[in-house]
Amino acid sequence: MKSLSILQKKIMEVFISAGFSQKKLLFSLAIGFAISATQPGIAAESLPIVPSDASHPGSRSYVANDILEKTVTCSGRKGTSIEPKGSFTDLPVIVYGHGQAMTIENDRATLQHLAKKGNLIIYPAYDTGFFDQNWQRMASDYVQQVDCVIQQNTSASRQKIIYSGYSKGAYVGSIAIGLAFSKGAQFKPSVGWFFSPAGVDTNALKSLPVDFSMNVVKAEEDKTVKPLIAEQIYSASQVSHKQLITLMSYRSTIPALTADHFWTLSKASAFGGAGESAFHYYGLWKWLGGAAEDLKNGARFNNDFAYGNKALEKGISGLSDQRLTP
Numbered sequence: 001m002k003s004l005s006i007l008q009k010k011i012m013e014v015f016i017s018a019g020f021s022q023k024k025l026l027f028s029l030a031i032g033f034a035i036s037a038t039q040p041g042i043a044a045e046s047l048p049i050v051p052s053d054a055s056h057p058g059s060r061s062y063v064a065n066d067i068l069e070k071t072v073t074c075s076g077r078k079g080t081s082i083e084p085k086g087s088f089t090d091l092p093v094i095v096y097g098h099g100q101a102m103t104i105e106n107d108r109a110t111l112q113h114l115a116k117k118g119n120l121i122i123y124p125a126y127d128t129g130f131f132d133q134n135w136q137r138m139a140s141d142y143v144q145q146v147d148c149v150i151q152q153n154t155s156a157s158r159q160k161i162i163y164s165g166y167s168k169g170a171y172v173g174s175i176a177i178g179l180a181f182s183k184g185a186q187f188k189p190s191v192g193w194f195f196s197p198a199g200v201d202t203n204a205l206k207s208l209p210v211d212f213s214m215n216v217v218k219a220e221e222d223k224t225v226k227p228l229i230a231e232q233i234y235s236a237s238q239v240s241h242k243q244l245i246t247l248m249s250y251r252s253t254i255p256a257l258t259a260d261h262f263w264t265l266s267k268a269s270a271f272g273g274a275g276e277s278a279f280h281y282y283g284l285w286k287w288l289g290g291a292a293e294d295l296k297n298g299a300r301f302n303n304d305f306a307y308g309n310k311a312l313e314k315g316i317s318g319l320s321d322q323r324l325t326p
Helices: 006-017 022-038 104-116 135-152 168-182 227-236 278-296
Strands: 067-074 077-084 091-097 120-123 156-166 191-195 213-219 241-247 322-324
Touching (some): 077 135, 091 168, 104 120, 120 135, 135 156, 156 278, 168 191, 241 278
Parallel strands (some): 091 156
Antiparallel strands (some): 067 077, 241 322
């Protein structure tokens, strides 16, 4: 293998600090060298880093440099809320349901990033453990904790609410949306963002109002859950605004980055994940941050980063995510 240039060594240092293994990086570099050798006219691009544009929801341009994290006990369950430190009112609320066997540490960088952008984050404790499969009760706990946290928090908006989640949390969150409307939650969401959902309850989705926004993301190379699940959530949501996004892999970059089931994790788990990456800057953080900014500005579904052309941009030329809309 060719010796690494100074620039390539710097790139490796950045991604190793973000959680990539040196072995995986060297393998990706070797693939890049092979591509360059066989196709001299094609230069492999570096994996995109944090956007510098302050208006980009994935950038590190924040309204607050510090956050306030609280443990909130509701109906005997201990959830977490995170908000920007300072004097704020009417903060958009982003509820984020964790994945199977994941803890807040696997999502902490994401939650803190979104809070520093000027949002109240609720991380509900909806399940009782790894083997909990009482989906209706979990969804009910999700809704109850949202109502409880907002009721206790004077900084939180009462209308600008996003329900979201990843994997198991996406399944539970999508049921929770139905319960919020069918069972009369005090504070109802107007937007849903669900990432690599692990299940679907089409009956729960029948309760959605027509002006709800349903957004579902499936990963191109997810081998853990069936892509059909995301497609069923999209199809069963009879709403005026919806989109189904397919997250594409960074195959030709150095290092390469695979859009597998664990792409949302900002800290790798024992099951998988690469840690904080371009999937956050140009995916998860961009979409949730853009959707929250949209609500903050009083414009429904107008934010380009969440709903327009920029929603599909991945930070490098010639590559974009895919989208299905009605």
